Amino acid sequence: MTPAVMDGLMPHLIDWEVVAIMAPLLGALAGLVMPRAAAGIGIAAVGLTTLAVAALSWAVTTQGARMMALGGWGAPLGIDLRADGLAVMMLAMTAGVGLCISLSALAGQRARPAAGRPGVFWPLWLLLLAGLNGAYLSTDLFNLYVMLEVISLAAVGLTVMGGGAAALRAGFEYLMASMLGALLFLLAVGFVYLRFGRLDLMGLADLVTPGDPAMAGVLALMLVGLALKTALFPLHWWLPAAHASATAPASALLSALVVKVSLYIVLRVGQYLVPPTEGLVLLVGLAGGAAMIWGGIQALRAERLKLLVAWSTVAQIGLIFVAFARSGAAGTAESWKAAALLMLAHAVAKAAMFLAAGRIKDEVGHDEIARLDRSPVRPTLAQFTFALAAISLIGLPPSIGFAGKWLLMEGALAAGYWHWVALTFVGTLLSVAVFSRVMVPFLRFDRQRGPVGEHQGWALADAPPLVLALASFGLGLGAAQILTMLEVGEPFARATGAVLGGAP
Amino acid sequence: MTEVVLLPVFILMTSLGVAPLIFALPERAAGWRTALNLGAAAAKVALVGWLSWKVARGVIYEVRFTVLPGLEFKLQADPLAVLFIALSAVLWLITTVYAVGYLEKGPHRSRFFGFFSLCVAATTGVALAGNLFTFLIFYELLTLATYPLVVHRGTAAALRAGRIYLIYTLCGGLVLLFGTLWLWVLAGTTDFVPRGVLADVVADAPVQARVLFFVLIAGLGVKAALFPLHAWLPIAMVAPAPVSALLHAVAVVKAGAFGIMRVVYEVFGIDTAQALGVTAPLVAVAAVTILYGSVRAMMEDDLKRRLAFSTVSQVSYITLGVALASPIAAIGALAHLIHQGLMKITMFLAAGNLAEGLGVKSVSQMNGVGRKMPGTMVAFTLALLAMIGLPPLAGFVSKWYLASGGLAADQGWVIALLAGSSLLNALYFLPIVHRAWFGVESDAPARVPGRPRIGWMMTAPPVATATLVLVAGIFANAPFSPLEWTRFIVALEYLEPQP
Amino acid sequence: MSGIDPMLPFDVALALALVALSWAVLAAADRFAMVVLFIVLGLMVALAWVRLGAPDVALAEAAIGAGVTGALLLATLRHLRGPEAAPAPGPVRWSVAALVAGVTVALGAVVVAVATAPRPEGLAGPVRDNLPASGVEHAVTAVLLNFRAHDTLMEVVVLLIAVIVVWAVDRGLAAAHDPAAGPEADGLGPVQAGYARLALPAAVVLGIYLLWAGAHAPGGAFQAGAVLSAVGIMAVLAGRWRPEAHHRAWARAVFGLGAAVFVLVALGVGLGPGVAYEYPPHLAKPLILAIEAAVTLSIAATLAALFFGREPAPVSRSRGRRP
Known part of the structure; x- marks a missing residue:
């Protein structure tokens, strides 16, 4: 065991890590064999996974980070699973958001069994969940690659599941981008193996020396691969169509959860493999800033609600990268927390927003923004949810999106990087413009024929997105606790040490 | 003496907690909704009464928890907070009664009253905020909660006005957010502390501190309608009457003015601000706004627009009193926070009655309305005269203190400014009085057909607030009068804090 | 060097x-x-x-x-x-x-x-040292099914997702036309058909041999599965067997079999004193073989289904019907 691993291999009664990966996997297999019972099995599997993640989170927050060696071999021969604060936050985010999306999908499938396609949706989503959990717990580069494959393929399946040639075409583009990204990542992994002879992140962390030109190249390869998968500007072209043409629960899963895993791997790579350099951090931040602006402009031009929401994902991913870059290379030891908080914020709010947009589309019958105010049907609860989610995505207090933006700007100001603050404000103004385009017609009543009732279009399916939207505010008020939890296991202790010891 | 008790939370919850219930009520359940609204408003008045009683005895309530590392969400019931919260509680109760009458049978009442409650919750939060960070949270909530009220009618015109309102206030909010952030990075605290927290920072970085001051004032000045950031206020007049009343008297413009008070007194500290030399420009801006608002008001025929420009002018009295940096002017400013609220709400409620009952929307249509709506118009007239500054009404009291404060601060021109402003007030208000009572109508049906009858729920509120205008003026020196309370506050801000 | x-x-x-x-x-x-x-x-x-x-x-x-x-x-x-x-x-x-x-x-x-x-030397050293404890003699099999079994399970899952997606695509487009050069075309001449008849048993034997050989020589589940899938493909091409709608349930079961056995073994051994994937030494070889056998079947079925390219649906009834 390397010295970097401070937490010991303690025996646990139940390995919740394994349950978190295997429960959805078994659920998917059961759902595959019994398509008629897929929904019930799916909810049960997601519920069990959520319980496992809750137990794991509890164990980690009370007893510290934990590690287990699959097969008892231990790195570098075998594969270790590690749960530290960052991993637990991502797992909890996935479980919580995933559970709400599952319930929403269930309600939607009850109402429209044909469109929901439970026999396809549940196995794919459960396999996706297994892949996500596996990636967050992984400490091994090749294992991360395999998880990425699982995730992207399942995500492509969820994209094309909506049916129609548009969804298929979008899925095709997505598949190309995703697979190419995976290949680039895999190549980088191969070079790491060739150079160091091992694939476990913690072992590699001890071998890598700052300023190694080979590692700079490897990092660039990985970053391009991951940027393709997470749709960082200018490699984002596939995202809007893919996220906009899927069914609402699938869009929510794709936008809220799937893009996060590549961001997470970027953080891990920055943590273990290569201490980021000033130039690279600047580049990443600039790409993020461009994404914010370009995504915002495109969202302003979008004619359909779901496309607008999808473009806002491009902008929000940019914001997360800006958060990572907010105070330069030396600041990444703290900046990653801002990025992590913004990931959480985006996951919760964007899931709520996509589900709400789906509900609006279901009730109104279309999602053309220009004609929304002509409808006499106003799904008020879904509209309210949309507005709450928008508040969090814009970053108004006291939402979790605000907490993330505050951290971003606080760090940037303290380090004297005023340009990131200015960029963030520009992005914020753009997102205000984007979302008010949608929300203003909610309150317009002089273009529809016939009276408008107050509580029309309320359904049980409105509850999960509303819960998510409200959670953005609960989490915002508890941001300090989340930040404390993130530090369990000192995810970035090494980065700090490297900066203090190495860089001039 | 500081006590950690949940009383401020309860006060906040009387409106914040009630809002979701109102949203969830079906449209038909008018009885339940009214009961809930009035019950909550009455409960709030009672709780605020209790709170003021305790605070007058030197108790300061505090509730806090950490939101971000080092940053706290903090509610604090100090005397300044109680001043504002008492105003909002009393006027909320009165406006709610009015709104129930006003919106009878109107559409979207659940939504209206839900956001109405949220709006009052935001105002309460602004009042109770114990640091600029918490203030910012409620300041933004106020923007978001009032927007649906402003565009309540849902017409294209309402939405256009709403968009302008939103652009101004959200940008103001972002500027304030930036200022708050900068303050936090510079000073490491955003707490409101009597006599300020910035003395050390000012010594180290006076230039940054000066810029920070104007950033914060700009963020707050949008809502306080300081020239040249005032343009949204007259446009927002498309809102229903109870909303306009609340906007002008309690919620939005007052939140801005109250914020300016907090920043000058409890972030910078009046002495520090004066030493920095930032109060003089603020005085100048306030003076320009006072004159500009009055001149524009004279030129408007539309009644609500005239009242709106009058608000632009009158609210800047508060800023003026704060920026003059003399304790006596400060008393005037704080008293005017209350007095202007009482006067302006009376006018807007009365204007709402005229528009609803008679279809009268501009000054030129007001001939003889006094005889048709005597109760409403007596209240209106009383408020007008008070606004002009006629003794012994409330407006006179605040103007008197402001003028004396100007003298005490060796700024004699303030008297000229106030006299000029009063003259302008008279010029644009007295024609209304004249037309209402002595104007002769060309053709006058007793009631305009097709117009609803104005019930007691709409007549009683302006009468009640006009009575308060009278009482606040006549009994200005009684205990628990607004004036007495402001003396109590000013003693805290200008003298050494009591141990 | x-x-x-x-x-x-x-x-x-x-x-x-x-x-x-x-x-x-x-x-x-x-x-x-x-x-x-x-x-x-x-x-x-x-x-x-x-x-x-x-x-x-x-x-x-x-x-x-x-x-x-x-x-x-x-x-x-x-x-x-x-x-x-x-x-x-x-x-x-x-x-x-x-x-x-x-x-x-x-x-x-x-x-x-x-x-x-x-x-650097890489992992060859540790693999060599731990080979005796792995239950199999060949290093690649030991890596794939024991040391890094977690990766392999997930690769099996990737295949499973692939077939779910391919089936989902076709069902999603009710108006999709038939596979252009699809296996339904009965364009195989008698020579190919005869060849298929002869080759089928041989391919089955080869596949099973590869599977067994994987324990001590290069080869294993992926290769064996690939060979066996050729069996299915040839059977379809030769018109000896035609996928029908009522085969779907069985097909799904076979697709999932490999992953299911893998997961159950991995979890089952974790119930004892060890952790997941920690095979008891005396059971390692049979367990690995069981996993490989199941995975081989799944891979064969999956690859054949991927080749066939769409979910078999009843021809007479509307394809728009969904389970």
Whole structure:
């Protein structure tokens, strides 16, 4: 065991890590064999996974980070699973958001069994969940690659599941981008193996020396691969169509959860493999800033609600990268927390927003923004949810999106990087413009024929997105606790040490 | 003496907690909704009464928890907070009664009253905020909660006005957010502390501190309608009457003015601000706004627009009193926070009655309305005269203190400014009085057909607030009068804090 | 190892080919060309892995990267015929340019740096040392099914997802036309049919042998599955067997069998004193063989289904019906 691993291999009664990966996997297999019972099995599997993640989170927050060696071999021969604060936050985010999306999908499938396609949706989503959990717990580069494959393929399946040639075409583009990204990542992994002879992140962390030109190249390869998968500007072209043409629960899963895993791997790579350099951090931040602006402009031009929401994902991913870059290379030891908080914020709010947009589309019958105010049907609860989610995505207090933006700007100001603050404000103004385009017609009543009732279009399916939207505010008020939890296991202790010891 | 008790939370919850219930009520359940609204408003008045009683005895309530590392969400019931919260509680109760009458049978009442409650919750939060960070949270909530009220009618015109309102206030909010952030990075605290927290920072970085001051004032000045950031206020007049009343008297413009008070007194500290030399420009801006608002008001025929420009002018009295940096002017400013609220709400409620009952929307249509709506118009007239500054009404009291404060601060021109402003007030208000009572109508049906009858729920509120205008003026020196309370506050801000 | 690696020119060429192919994939005007290029790219990456000294990874990559995704892309492509895609919009061209520039620089730097640096021993040592405890004699099998069984399980899952997706695609488009060159075409001449009849039993035997041999020689579940899938494909091509709607339930069960057995074994051994995937030494060999057998069946069925390319649906009744 390397010295970097401070937490010991303690025996646990139940390995919740394994349950978190295997429960959805078994659920998917059961759902595959019994398509008629897929929904019930799916909810049960997601519920069990959520319980496992809750137990794991509890164990980690009370007893510290934990590690287990699959097969008892231990790195570098075998594969270790590690749960530290960052991993637990991502797992909890996935479980919580995933559970709400599952319930929403269930309600939607009850109402429209044909469109929901439970026999396809549940196995794919459960396999996706297994892949996500596996990636967050992984400490091994090749294992991360395999998880990425699982995730992207399942995500492509969820994209094309909506049916129609548009969804298929979008899925095709997505598949190309995703697979190419995976290949680039895999190549980088191969070079790491060739150079160091091992694939476990913690072992590699001890071998890598700052300023190694080979590692700079490897990092660039990985970053391009991951940027393709997470749709960082200018490699984002596939995202809007893919996220906009899927069914609402699938869009929510794709936008809220799937893009996060590549961001997470970027953080891990920055943590273990290569201490980021000033130039690279600047580049990443600039790409993020461009994404914010370009995504915002495109969202302003979008004619359909779901496309607008999808473009806002491009902008929000940019914001997360800006958060990572907010105070330069030396600041990444703290900046990653801002990025992590913004990931959480985006996951919760964007899931709520996509589900709400789906509900609006279901009730109104279309999602053309220009004609929304002509409808006499106003799904008020879904509209309210949309507005709450928008508040969090814009970053108004006291939402979790605000907490993330505050951290971003606080760090940037303290380090004297005023340009990131200015960029963030520009992005914020753009997102205000984007979302008010949608929300203003909610309150317009002089273009529809016939009276408008107050509580029309309320359904049980409105509850999960509303819960998510409200959670953005609960989490915002508890941001300090989340930040404390993130530090369990000192995810970035090494980065700090490297900066203090190495860089001039 | 500081006590950690949940009383401020309860006060906040009387409106914040009630809002979701109102949203969830079906449209038909008018009885339940009214009961809930009035019950909550009455409960709030009672709780605020209790709170003021305790605070007058030197108790300061505090509730806090950490939101971000080092940053706290903090509610604090100090005397300044109680001043504002008492105003909002009393006027909320009165406006709610009015709104129930006003919106009878109107559409979207659940939504209206839900956001109405949220709006009052935001105002309460602004009042109770114990640091600029918490203030910012409620300041933004106020923007978001009032927007649906402003565009309540849902017409294209309402939405256009709403968009302008939103652009101004959200940008103001972002500027304030930036200022708050900068303050936090510079000073490491955003707490409101009597006599300020910035003395050390000012010594180290006076230039940054000066810029920070104007950033914060700009963020707050949008809502306080300081020239040249005032343009949204007259446009927002498309809102229903109870909303306009609340906007002008309690919620939005007052939140801005109250914020300016907090920043000058409890972030910078009046002495520090004066030493920095930032109060003089603020005085100048306030003076320009006072004159500009009055001149524009004279030129408007539309009644609500005239009242709106009058608000632009009158609210800047508060800023003026704060920026003059003399304790006596400060008393005037704080008293005017209350007095202007009482006067302006009376006018807007009365204007709402005229528009609803008679279809009268501009000054030129007001001939003889006094005889048709005597109760409403007596209240209106009383408020007008008070606004002009006629003794012994409330407006006179605040103007008197402001003028004396100007003298005490060796700024004699303030008297000229106030006299000029009063003259302008008279010029644009007295024609209304004249037309209402002595104007002769060309053709006058007793009631305009097709117009609803104005019930007691709409007549009683302006009468009640006009009575308060009278009482606040006549009994200005009684205990628990607004004036007495402001003396109590000013003693805290200008003298050494009591141990 | 000192001095310049004699293989350096080959490595550089390989790296440049990878870049060129990535660019070609993104820039290809025709979608079919895109897919073919992608398959070639997958094979090239597999080659790169061999050069990097990791043949096990190379095998998996060749199977997944080139085979499965290629099949998947082709299956998707079939439905995209008709309105050809508009030329790539501006942003796409930028991103392609950015991507190619970034990858070229990175690859160049990496190849030069890695090729001139000393090579570490890698995991060969630890694998050799732990081989006796793994239950199998061949290193690659030990890595795939014991040391890194977690990875292998997930690769099996990738295949499973691939077949779910392919089935989902077809069912999603009620109006999709039949596979153009699909196996339903009864264009096989008598020679091929006769060949199939002779070859089928031989292929079955070969597949089973590969599976068994995997324990001590190169080979194993992926290869055996590939061979066995050829059996199914030939059976279909020769018209000896035709997928029907009522086969779907069985097919799903077989698709999931490998992953299911794998998971159950992994979890089952974790219930004892060990953790998940920790086979008791005396049971390691039979357990691994059981997993391999199940996985082989699943892989065979999956690859055959991917080749067939769509979910068998009743011909007479509307294909729009959903389970």
